[in-house]
Amino acid sequence: MSTTQRSAPPPSNVAHRAGVLLRRREARIAYAFILPYVSLFLLFRIVPAAGSIALSFADYSLAGRFSWVGLDHYERLGSDPLVGEALVVTAVYTVIAVPLIVVSSLGMALLIRRPTRGVKFFRSVFFLPVMTSLVFAGVIWRWIYADNGAINSLLDGIGLSSVSWLSSGTLVLPVLASVATWARFGFDMLIFLAALLSVPAELEEAARVDGARWWQVFRYVVLPHLRPALFFVLVIETVHSFQVFDVIYVMTAGGPVRSSTTLVFLLYQRGFEFFEFGYAAAIGVVLFVITIAVAIVQGRFFGRSRT
């Protein structure tokens, strides 16, 4: 039947109506196919996202009591020293962690990009931490940095005095950043490796033949091709750093005192230890706004200049 319809010359009235019916049937089927996904998506992504904004203007208790409080939570945010501290901690952590991750992943990508023996092995080893839960990693690293842990016993062994890595307010963020670097660089390295494929070998060779030093080749030939990858890595690592949680929960629980209480950790504490749902939602909104703002600034900065 359908074959004859297809080969029949077009707009006879009957064929046209059949086409409309077929298309309606197709649409109905399509809606049925997307319905389960879309309804779950609405219920568990869109409703909570909108709910978060509504909740930030309200008080809510697990018993079900709900009341609007207007801007109260935002006023409290403005004057809460905990929020100020958390913002500083988050910013400092990001400023330490992101460059560390970008430099080490780019460096490793440059080192293993040439096809030499053992490349596969190195790549697998570097990728291993990427798949490891930061909870499991955190437990191991907590021991490595512990007062009587791996690093300190090595320091002892060579006659140096030990360092209290995790109980020092100044060292705790660099220590956490080092763990994040360990966990993330293998992933970013793969992105850089993919981007490095786009660098024309002849161009690099030509630069070398003309006597360019390695850093000149890197700066003027390789780097311009890495721009999109660099931008991508910078943005995702910044977002990641804003949202670091697992490793802090396991290694420091936000301490010592509040030296590693980031905004997300504060959100967790307010929401799920003190059950101040409305206030936690307001912190979430602030986090969202900051994340978007930073992404836009990075986009401007990297999107425009040069190339």
Add this chain to the structure above:
Amino acid sequence: MTTVTATARTTQTRPTAARLPRYARYTALTVAALATGFPFYAMLVIALKPPTAVIELPGSLWPWPLTTETIRTALAGGEIARWTLNSVIYSAGSTVVIVALASLAGYAFAKKRFAGRDTIFWSIVSMMMIPYHLTLVPLFILVAQAGGINTYWGLIVPTLANVHALFLMRQFIMGIPDEIIDAARVDGAGELRIYWSLVLPLVRPIVATVGLFMFLWHWNDFLWPLVVGQSEDMRTLTVGVAGLRQQETLLPMEMAGVALAFLPIMAVYVVAQRHFLQAAMMSGMKG
């Protein structure tokens, strides 16, 4: 003449100025590999010490003598076995449904014509920008009100509409030629039949990759299971292992817990490394 001088110059400058010498590259790579691998090595060796062993460096890192006593003790406690079961249910259950829903919807978005198709699809994809933490508190309230705290469905259901999975499925299914699907329809295959026995088999590689990635993500997930699975026997491995600290656990026991939690992933990685790299790359590129 010119060529001769050019090659002469290259051979002269390349090893010293233009490239890092081979031994320096290998040294740097080896140091980095040792630093990256050390935590895994230390975890395994310590997990294979007796439960009450005192760990001293560097002596304790000597992989001799080893015993599975600690690991057996950890397993016999029952807790870890229970957490592993919870992790398996959370990861496998979510993965199967995510792949099913995303491939079904992805097929419709890729191959069907209907009003608002592209608007709906791209709106969903753009919602990836919403950070997880923004939705955390209302999501918790929603699930709590529905009685989902400390239940498997409370853990699983909110994670089922996965944007990454949908995006990858749709992109892949778009690559299937329309003619094949039309031909099946002409032959009288029903719509579900086309989806199940034509589309799904054709995109099997992406189903494997997406499935692996989803499994890994759920296995490693922490924050959601932490707030939803509060009771002792509803903890997943990540939540359980993170909580070991509070009980002043001995180090070998702690590492045994980590080892047991990590080894399944490690085993799959060894077998399906290609898929892992691919999954991570695609998820990251799209996220």
